[in-house]
Amino acid sequence: MKRIVLFLYFSVAISLLDAQTPKELWKNANNLYSQSNYSEALENYLKIEDMGYASESLFYNIGNSYFKLKEAGKSILYYERALKFNPSDKDLINNLNLAKDFSLDKIEEIPDFILGTWIENINYSLSSDKWGIITLFLFAVAALLLLSFRFGSSSRIRKISFFAAMAALLLGLGSGYFSMNQKHRYNLKNTAIVMKPVSTVRSSPDNSGKTLFILHEGTKVELLEELGQWKRVELADGRQGWIFSVDIEVI
Amino acid sequence: MIRIYFKRVMLLLSSLIIVLSGAAQSVFTVDAPRVVGLDESFRLIFTASAEPSSFNPPTFAGFDVLAGPSSSTMSSTQIINGKRTESFQVSYTYVLQPKSLGKFTISSASVVIGGKGYTSEPFTIEVVKGEGSGSSGTNESSQATENISSDDIFMRMSTSKSRVVKGEHLIATLKIYTKVPIAGFENVKFPTFNGFWSQEVDTPSNIEFVRESVNGKIYNAAVLRRYMLLPQQTGSLTIDPSEMICQIQIKSPASSSQRSIFDDFFDSFQTVRKRITAHSVRVYVDPLPAGAPPAFAGGVGDFRMSAKLNRDSVNANEAVSLIVTISGTGNINLIEAPKIEFPADFEVYDTKITDKSSKTGRGASGSKEFEYPLIPRGSGQFTLGPVQFSYYDISKRKYISLTSEPLTLGVGKDTGGGTISSSSLSLGVNKQAVRSIGSDIRYIKTGSSKLKRGNHFFFGSVPFFALLAMIIALYFVLNKYLSKRIERNRDVAGAKNRRANKVARARLKTAESMLKQKQYSRFYEELHRALLGYCSDKLNLPLSDLSRDNIAGSLTEKSVKPEFIQELLSLIEACEYARYAPDPGGIEMDNNYMRAIKLISDLEV
Numbered sequence: 001m002k003r004i005v006l007f008l009y010f011s012v013a014i015s016l017l018d019a020q021t022p023k024e025l026w027k028n029a030n031n032l033y034s035q036s037n038y039s040e041a042l043e044n045y046l047k048i049e050d051m052g053y054a055s056e057s058l059f060y061n062i063g064n065s066y067f068k069l070k071e072a073g074k075s076i077l078y079y080e081r082a083l084k085f086n087p088s089d090k091d092l093i094n095n096l097n098l099a100k101d102f103s104l105d106k107i108e109e110i111p112d113f114i115l116g117t118w119i120e121n122i123n124y125s126l127s128s129d130k131w132g133i134i135t136l137f138l139f140a141v142a143a144l145l146l147l148s149f150r151f152g153s154s155s156r157i158r159k160i161s162f163f164a165a166m167a168a169l170l171l172g173l174g175s176g177y178f179s180m181n182q183k184h185r186y187n188l189k190n191t192a193i194v195m196k197p198v199s200t201v202r203s204s205p206d207n208s209g210k211t212l213f214i215l216h217e218g219t220k221v222e223l224l225e226e227l228g229q230w231k232r233v234e235l236a237d238g239r240q241g242w243i244f245s246v247d248i249e250v251i
Numbered sequence: 252m253i254r255i256y257f258k259r260v261m262l263l264l265s266s267l268i269i270v271l272s273g274a275a276q277s278v279f280t281v282d283a284p285r286v287v288g289l290d291e292s293f294r295l296i297f298t299a300s301a302e303p304s305s306f307n308p309p310t311f312a313g314f315d316v317l318a319g320p321s322s323s324t325m326s327s328t329q330i331i332n333g334k335r336t337e338s339f340q341v342s343y344t345y346v347l348q349p350k351s352l353g354k355f356t357i358s359s360a361s362v363v364i365g366g367k368g369y370t371s372e373p374f375t376i377e378v379v380k381g382e383g384s385g386s387s388g389t390n391e392s393s394q395a396t397e398n399i400s401s402d403d404i405f406m407r408m409s410t411s412k413s414r415v416v417k418g419e420h421l422i423a424t425l426k427i428y429t430k431v432p433i434a435g436f437e438n439v440k441f442p443t444f445n446g447f448w449s450q451e452v453d454t455p456s457n458i459e460f461v462r463e464s465v466n467g468k469i470y471n472a473a474v475l476r477r478y479m480l481l482p483q484q485t486g487s488l489t490i491d492p493s494e495m496i497c498q499i500q501i502k503s504p505a506s507s508s509q510r511s512i513f514d515d516f517f518d519s520f521q522t523v524r525k526r527i528t529a530h531s532v533r534v535y536v537d538p539l540p541a542g543a544p545p546a547f548a549g550g551v552g553d554f555r556m557s558a559k560l561n562r563d564s565v566n567a568n569e570a571v572s573l574i575v576t577i578s579g580t581g582n583i584n585l586i587e588a589p590k591i592e593f594p595a596d597f598e599v600y601d602t603k604i605t606d607k608s609s610k611t612g613r614g615a616s617g618s619k620e621f622e623y624p625l626i627p628r629g630s631g632q633f634t635l636g637p638v639q640f641s642y643y644d645i646s647k648r649k650y651i652s653l654t655s656e657p658l659t660l661g662v663g664k665d666t667g668g669g670t671i672s673s674s675s676l677s678l679g680v681n682k683q684a685v686r687s688i689g690s691d692i693r694y695i696k697t698g699s700s701k702l703k704r705g706n707h708f709f710f711g712s713v714p715f716f717a718l719l720a721m722i723i724a725l726y727f728v729l730n731k732y733l734s735k736r737i738e739r740n741r742d743v744a745g746a747k748n749r750r751a752n753k754v755a756r757a758r759l760k761t762a763e764s765m766l767k768q769k770q771y772s773r774f775y776e777e778l779h780r781a782l783l784g785y786c787s788d789k790l791n792l793p794l795s796d797l798s799r800d801n802i803a804g805s806l807t808e809k810s811v812k813p814e815f816i817q818e819l820l821s822l823i824e825a826c827e828y829a830r831y832a833p834d835p836g837g838i839e840m841d842n843n844y845m846r847a848i849k850l851i852s853d854l855e856v
Binding site: 022023026030033048052053054055056057058060061064065067068070091094095098099104128129131132133135136139140143146147150151176179180182183186196197198200211214216217 | 691693
């Protein structure tokens with residue numbers, strides 16, 4: 001009896017050791033990274049990812065680990081994934097640009113409209129969830145103000161509360177849009193990174209297709225359609241072609 | 252006489268060959284002319300390269316043995332550059348004469364040398380009608396004439412095949428046939444081979460005459476030239492005629508009258524020049540059949556192919572070679588380098604071709620090596636090829652495609668990448684902006700991980716919509732509640748107003764009737780009483796206790812608005828004043844009545 005208890009105790013202990021919590025893994029990985037043990041750090045980070053967790057910081061750190069292991073393509077992939085959580089993070093943008101320097105293809109990207117960048121910055125200054133909460137709060141305020149408009153004792157109060165309600169409603173819609181936009185962007189699977197050192201883009205989705213151009217590891221492409229094992233992609237400069245699905249990884 | 256001379260030459264030549272060949276390998280050989288005349292006697296010589304202990308002669312079916320076997324021994328020692336070579340040979344010579352026309356085979360003879368038995372090859376001799384060139388002259392006179400016919404000496408060009416496909420090799424042999432002794436050649440014009448790729452093969456260094464029978468006549472034949480031809484065009488190709496002038500030695504015509512005494516001792520010879528021509532030869536070249544595979548590189552024959560990399564793994568920007576070797580027989584020297592599709596990131600340099608083929612009378616054979624120098628620019632695992640090579644197989648009359656195994660090449664990361672940046676750095680020496688010494692990614696995020704499972708978003712989730720619905724519902728509920736309450740409030744006020752108005756009108760009923768009767772002082776008296784009565788009721792004070800100060804104080808305590816108090820007081824004052832004052836007119840009465848009604852209504856609400 002005692003033996004069985006002991007055995008149970010040990011098995012529980014082992015399973016506990018085995019199943020580390022994401023928080024522990026995270027801490028562990030960060031420690032390993034600070035000791036320049038990048039490959040083991042990466043292993044731990046990837047374990048967290050395998051458990052189904054995701055966050056900007058996690059992907060950012062995975063990207064950093066890959067970068068330190070001189071796998072520019074993978075690091076770009078994870079930076080881009082992190083970027084989906086927060087496209088205005090300065091560290092992330094800096095590291096991504098550095099990693100892109102290690103990829104061979106130079107494609108002229110059309111710069112974003114400045115107003116768009118501002119809106120983007122505002123959008124991603126808060127997370128989608130926070131924008132969602134703000135939306136609900138603003139809607140609640142707008143509702144109260146509308147009540148005040150309807151049942152205000154004096155016309156002045158009514159006037160003020162009407163305009164305030166309209167403003168709250170608009171702001172609420174705006175923050176709702178931000179929240180929705182972030183979610184939409186995150187769920188969008190229309191971009192991919194070339195993972196193979198050298199990958200051929202052909203004019204048709206088969207091996208006999210004429211070679212149009214060559215892409216190297218780390219190049220970002222936009223996915224247009226899929227046919228069998230081939231994907232039609234578009235580069236940032238507008239060129240299109242078919243690439244073998246295995247060669248790329250969706251962000 | 253000339254015949255004897257010639258014979259000696261022949262003998263010498265043949266024995267030389269025997270010596271050479273004997274020295275090479277054969278221990279026991281046989282030698283005799285291949286073609287003899289019916290009346291001719293000839294020598295058959297067996298040669299052994301060592302002293303045999305016994306000799307077992309062959310059977311000579313179809314021949315008479317005139318003499319033999321007579322054995323002779325020859326030994327020689329050579330010292331060349333201190334290297335001593337010895338040769339020794341024993342020969343058994345028979346003199347034979349054929350009995351009849353036809354082909355006869357002399358069976359093999361055998362010897363025992365050093366306890367080991369050796370046998371010679373069976374030897375076939377063709378016996379033809381007509382004079383042998385070695386026979387002592389019966390028709391010497393005809394030879395001696397100046398008219399040397401084209402029968403006596405001619406040249407012939409023969410090809411090994413008359414019908415070939417494009418690229419299939421054939422051998423063209425130019426031979427001279429003669430019955431007369433030749434002193435030399437002049438103005439030799441060898442043929443040109445238009446439409447062929449040609450190369451001389453197996454050309455003997457010295458012209459070597461062998462007996463051959465042509466149309467039943469015995470000639471001394473010699474190969475002048477032998478060419479390997481590869482047709483490059485299709486259709487009927489002509490090998491141009493070749494010609495030369497032969498210097499033929501003939502005995503000068505014996506004019507007995509002028510013959511000196513010396514002439515009897517020395518045959519006088521005279522050189523006659525004769526132009527001989529080999530006729531042109533036609534070769535029909537068929538085109539290769541249609542349906543050549545794409546990898547067909549012009550090879551016709553029988554080939555094998557192998558492909559390999561000189562290294563299995565390299566680093567990026569390092570050189571590696573793919574070597575394709577094609578070996579076999581056929582037009583190997585004309586095979587083009589197989590086209591190989593390399594991964595697009597490979598730099599491919601000019602193919603280096605090493606031809607190791609040799610051309611013989613049986614066509615070219617050997618191998619050809621194609622070396623493709625490559626420099627991979629990117630790292631990764633690459634698959635080269637498969638290398639494809641197609642050729643036309645002559646014997647099978649079809650195209651054969653050979654495919655190599657795919658070759659895998661592991662390309663590692665570039666190890667010498669630093670050199671490029673250092674060279675570019677040296678450019679900007681004079682002026683430089685603040686330059687970062689190194690660049691590195693920013694440090695990892697060590698704060699809270701903010702992990703969340705998958706793509707779980709608050710927006711659009713059930714709680715989000717629930718809360719939103721709650722807000723909207725709350726709005727409507729509150730809206731309804733508030734509007735209801737206001738309505739009810741409005742009703743209460745109306746009722747109160749109506750009740751207050753009623754009370755006021757009831758109180759002022761007598762005052763009103765006085766007003767209608769226009770009884771001035773009575774009206775004010777009644778109004779005054781009504782107001783005071785109202786105040787006493789309202790404030791629960793006896794009428795006797797009512798004074799203006801009293802009323803104002805009590806009303807203020809009851810938090811009645813000061814304006815109403817003021818109004819009440821002014822009305823009471825106006826009533827008191829009017830009771831003792833003369834009648835000023837009806838309008839003032841009406842006015843005061845309305846004021847009182849309003850005041851009481853206001854106070855009641």
